Amino acid sequence: MRRAGKAVLALTLAGWSGAASACVLGAVYNLPIPFALYASGAGGALVVSFAVVALVLRAAPASGAMRPVAPERRADSLAAVPAWLVETLRWASVFGLLLTIATGFFGSSNPLANFNMTFFWMIFLLGLTYLTAVLGDIYALISPWRTLCAWIERAVPGIFRGRLPYPRWLGYYPALALYAALIWGELFGQTRPATLSLLLIGYGGLNVLAAWLIGRNAWFQYGEFFSVFFGLVGRMAPIEYLQDGAAAGSWRMRLRKPFVGLLDLRAEHVSLLLFIIFMLSSTAFDGAHETVPWVGMFWKGLYPALSAHLVLPYVVWVSVYYLWQSVMLLLLPLCYLAVYLLLLWLAKTLTASALSLHDLALRFAFTLIPIAFVYNVTHYYGELSTQGIQILRMISDPFNLGWNLFGTAQWFTAPIVLDVGTVWHTQVALILAGHIVSVYLAHVEALKVFPNPRHAVLSQLPMLVLMVLLTTVGLWILSLPIDAGQLSAPV
Amino acid sequence: MSSRRRVAVVSWLLLAAGAAPAAVAADQGGDAAQGQVVDIVVHQGKRVSGPAVIKVQQGDEVTLHITSDAADEFHLHGYNLLMHLAPNRTATLHFAAKLAGRFTFELHKADVELGAVEVYPR
Numbered sequence: 001m002r003r004a005g006k007a008v009l010a011l012t013l014a015g016w017s018g019a020a021s022a023c024v025l026g027a028v029y030n031l032p033i034p035f036a037l038y039a040s041g042a043g044g045a046l047v048v049s050f051a052v053v054a055l056v057l058r059a060a061p062a063s064g065a066m067r068p069v070a071p072e073r074r075a076d077s078l079a080a081v082p083a084w085l086v087e088t089l090r091w092a093s094v095f096g097l098l099l100t101i102a103t104g105f106f107g108s109s110n111p112l113a114n115f116n117m118t119f120f121w122m123i124f125l126l127g128l129t130y131l132t133a134v135l136g137d138i139y140a141l142i143s144p145w146r147t148l149c150a151w152i153e154r155a156v157p158g159i160f161r162g163r164l165p166y167p168r169w170l171g172y173y174p175a176l177a178l179y180a181a182l183i184w185g186e187l188f189g190q191t192r193p194a195t196l197s198l199l200l201i202g203y204g205g206l207n208v209l210a211a212w213l214i215g216r217n218a219w220f221q222y223g224e225f226f227s228v229f230f231g232l233v234g235r236m237a238p239i240e241y242l243q244d245g246a247a248a249g250s251w252r253m254r255l256r257k258p259f260v261g262l263l264d265l266r267a268e269h270v271s272l273l274l275f276i277i278f279m280l281s282s283t284a285f286d287g288a289h290e291t292v293p294w295v296g297m298f299w300k301g302l303y304p305a306l307s308a309h310l311v312l313p314y315v316v317w318v319s320v321y322y323l324w325q326s327v328m329l330l331l332l333p334l335c336y337l338a339v340y341l342l343l344l345w346l347a348k349t350l351t352a353s354a355l356s357l358h359d360l361a362l363r364f365a366f367t368l369i370p371i372a373f374v375y376n377v378t379h380y381y382g383e384l385s386t387q388g389i390q391i392l393r394m395i396s397d398p399f400n401l402g403w404n405l406f407g408t409a410q411w412f413t414a415p416i417v418l419d420v421g422t423v424w425h426t427q428v429a430l431i432l433a434g435h436i437v438s439v440y441l442a443h444v445e446a447l448k449v450f451p452n453p454r455h456a457v458l459s460q461l462p463m464l465v466l467m468v469l470l471t472t473v474g475l476w477i478l479s480l481p482i483d484a485g486q487l488s489a490p491v
Numbered sequence: 492m493s494s495r496r497r498v499a500v501v502s503w504l505l506l507a508a509g510a511a512p513a514a515v516a517a518d519q520g521g522d523a524a525q526g527q528v529v530d531i532v533v534h535q536g537k538r539v540s541g542p543a544v545i546k547v548q549q550g551d552e553v554t555l556h557i558t559s560d561a562a563d564e565f566h567l568h569g570y571n572l573l574m575h576l577a578p579n580r581t582a583t584l585h586f587a588a589k590l591a592g593r594f595t596f597e598l599h600k601a602d603v604e605l606g607a608v609e610v611y612p613r
Contacts, residue, residue: 029569029592031609415569420591420612484543484595484607 028382029417033424038479041428045435045471049464052439081141081241081251089142096124097144097200099398104197108400114193115391115398120200121186122388126380129233133373136241137234141251145207145224149216150249152208162215166222171269174210175225176278182225183282184329187289188322228275232369235261259370262441263448267365270358274333276365277340279372280470281333284477287379289325291480298324339469340368346462351455363449364463367441371470374434378427378478386416427478435471439464526552526587533559533576536601543606549591549613555584563601567608569594 033041096119104116111117132138140146153160185191191199210219220227238258244250267273288294298321307317344360347353353360389412396409403409442463443456450456531541547553557565557574558581565574565584569592574584576598591612597604 029590029594031591031593031611415571417569417590417592481544482593482607484604 028386029415030382030423031420032481033427033475033479035479037424037428038475041432041475042468042472044428044432045468045475048432048436049439049468052436052443052464078252078254080244081253083250086141086249086251089138090144090147093142093144094147097204101197101200103398104193104195104200106399107193109193111191111193112387113394113400115394116193116196117191118387118391118394120196122384123391126376126384127388128230129373130377130381130384132230132233133236134238136237136239136253137231138241139226139230140234141241143220143224143227145204146216146220146227148204149208149211149220153216160211160216162218163213166214166218170222171271172222172228172275173271174223175228176271176275178223178225179229179275179278180282180330183278183286184326187286187329188326228272229279232276232279232366233373235259235264235366236370236373237261259437259441262366262369263444265366267362270362273361273365274337276368276372277333277336280368280375281336282329283372283375283379284336284473285329285332287375287474287477288480289328290483291477292483293480295483340466343462343466347459350458350461351450351452353450353455353459355449360449364442364445367438367445367463368470370434370437370441371467371474374430375474378430378474381426382418382423385418389416428475431471431474431478435467438470439467442467526554528554528556530556531558531605533557533561533563533598533601533605535560536598536603538605541606545606545608547588547608547610549588549610551588551610553586553588553608555596556581557584558582559598561601564599565596566599567594567596 100116100119103114103119107116108114128139149160185199189195207219207224210223213219214223222228236259238255240254240256240261242252242254244252267276302324303317303321306320312320341357341361344364345357348355348357348360355363392408393411393413396406397403443460446456446459446463450459527545527547529541529545532539545553545555555567557576558579559565559576560579561576562578563576565576565582566572567584567586569590570586572584572586574582576582588608588610591610593607593609595604595607
């Protein structure tokens with residue numbers, strides 16, 4: 001019976017197993033950053049943190065309540081976003097989605113050569129994220145899913161008014177679950193172009209069904225995870241978009257100071273805090289999961305212990321290894337959350353704050369976004385520069401039929417290798433920049449949360465530890481040696 | 492021993508000491524042309540001998556000897572070097588590590604990542 005169970009387990013896991021390659025697209029030729037750079041980056045984070053504390057202490061009045069810093073609003077900066085521009089971009093967005101689906105079925109089966117993989121993973125998921133940090137949440141205006149729902153609603157009025165009220169307790173968990181599924185797919189899904197097309201069709205169907213069931217507004221606020229993700233990133237941008245109440249479908253925009261969008265509102269639900277934590281932890285996981293110490297945790301720690309009691313074929317252990325990696329992807333955010341809550345609890349204790357830990361955790365959640373963002377940029381900008389740029393070549397021949405529509409079909413035929421020194425210094429500089437912004441935002445938030453200046457400064461000590469910790473971990477991951485041939489020679 | 496003789500002996504010793512490294516260099520002359528030489532043996536789609544990570548400095552010459560028990564195609568990413576592997580025949584890939592970075596190498600047919608060449612900037 002036990003043997004039969006093992007055989008079933010072996011077959012199941014072997015069938016489920018991913019293969020050696022973990023990254024969804026192409027190779028990135030980054031070397032781990034040298035220890036000296038890592039150490040100077042971490043040291044820089046400490047120095048910057050103390051500089052911020054010193055500035056805060058100098059700026060703090062000797063007594064009396066400190067005035068919360070309100071985001072700056074200038075009514076004269078309000079401007080209408082041209083309706084023709086929004087409409088054109090919506091059409092382009094839907095066209096891009098349809099082309100992505102079509103090329104997945106009818107283009108090259110090679111993921112690296114197919115338009116749809118590069119367009120979705122690089123241009124949409126990375127490029128649009130970085131564009132959103134600069135231009136604001138343009139996805140809210142031009143999302144292809146929203147646009148398709150709007151077109152359906154035009155044809156069938158009232159179809160998306162919702163059949164069931166959205167349960168408040170569910171919060172952003174649907175978006176978080178979809179986000180986790182996307183990251184799992186990216187790392188271990190071995191997605192092929194045709195599979196991606198099927199998934200996009202399925203996701204479109206899910207959006208329509210969910211919008212029909214709980215209403216379009218509720219679904220796109222809590223469930224459609226690209227909306228949640230780009231909405232959070234867009235809060236850093238110096239441009240804000242507001243739907244014009246007077247005219248349906250028209251938008252207005254206004255300028256604001258960079259990052260103040262993160263102070264406008266607080267996270268309204270624990271699930272949104274978890275979403276932000278997952279933004280941090282999933283990128284950290286992606287950076288760490290192929291490094292020597294991480295891979296060694298399984299092959300040098302768990303594997304010898306388990307294989308001493310459980311005799312299984314090697315191929316099954318490979319599957320167990322991937323299962324372990326997946327479990328760790330889901331457990332890592334809980335570790336980040338535990339550290340975040342522990343340090344906030346310290347802040348609460350130091351200041352004897354009457355606010356609950358739950359309340360504090362939600363109030364400071366948005367201050368983590370700049371660090372999460374720079375984690376993302378430092379980890380993925382190499383891929384965007386080497387593989388993402390291939391889209392210029394692919395748009396000339398999206399179906400791999402030998403076309404040269406825009407005369408770019410022969411561009412970038414040789415692999416692009418970025419200068420290692422530039423990559424290293426950019427990574428450290430970006431991580432430090434994110435650190436400075438997050439430390440500053442946490443300070444501004446503390447001034448709002450703790451009216452007493454002494455308490456505000458005291459509360460910042462654990463928050464500083466948190467930020468330095470996050471920054472150091474980010475740098476440390478970048479400095480770790482990367483494992484090679486892990487599945488060929490596990491021990 | 493006269494002082495002239497002592498000088499002669501010391502001179503010979505010095506010459507010998509100077510010549511020794513030259514002799515070693517001459518010995519390595521063949522390898523110096525090949526640069527860092529690495530032997531990799533693949534059995535049933537797994538690397539059973541040879542390092543997983545080959546670390547070199549930018550500009551070094553690198554020679555990889557790969558022996559596989561099955562026909563396959565060896566691919567070094569980044570440099571985009573491809574080499575056919577015949578069963579149980581050692582194939583040699585020689586290149587100058589001009590690009591700095593981390594470049595994985597794999598077997599296409601077995602779909603296995605064998606290792607990586609890490610080229611560090613000087």
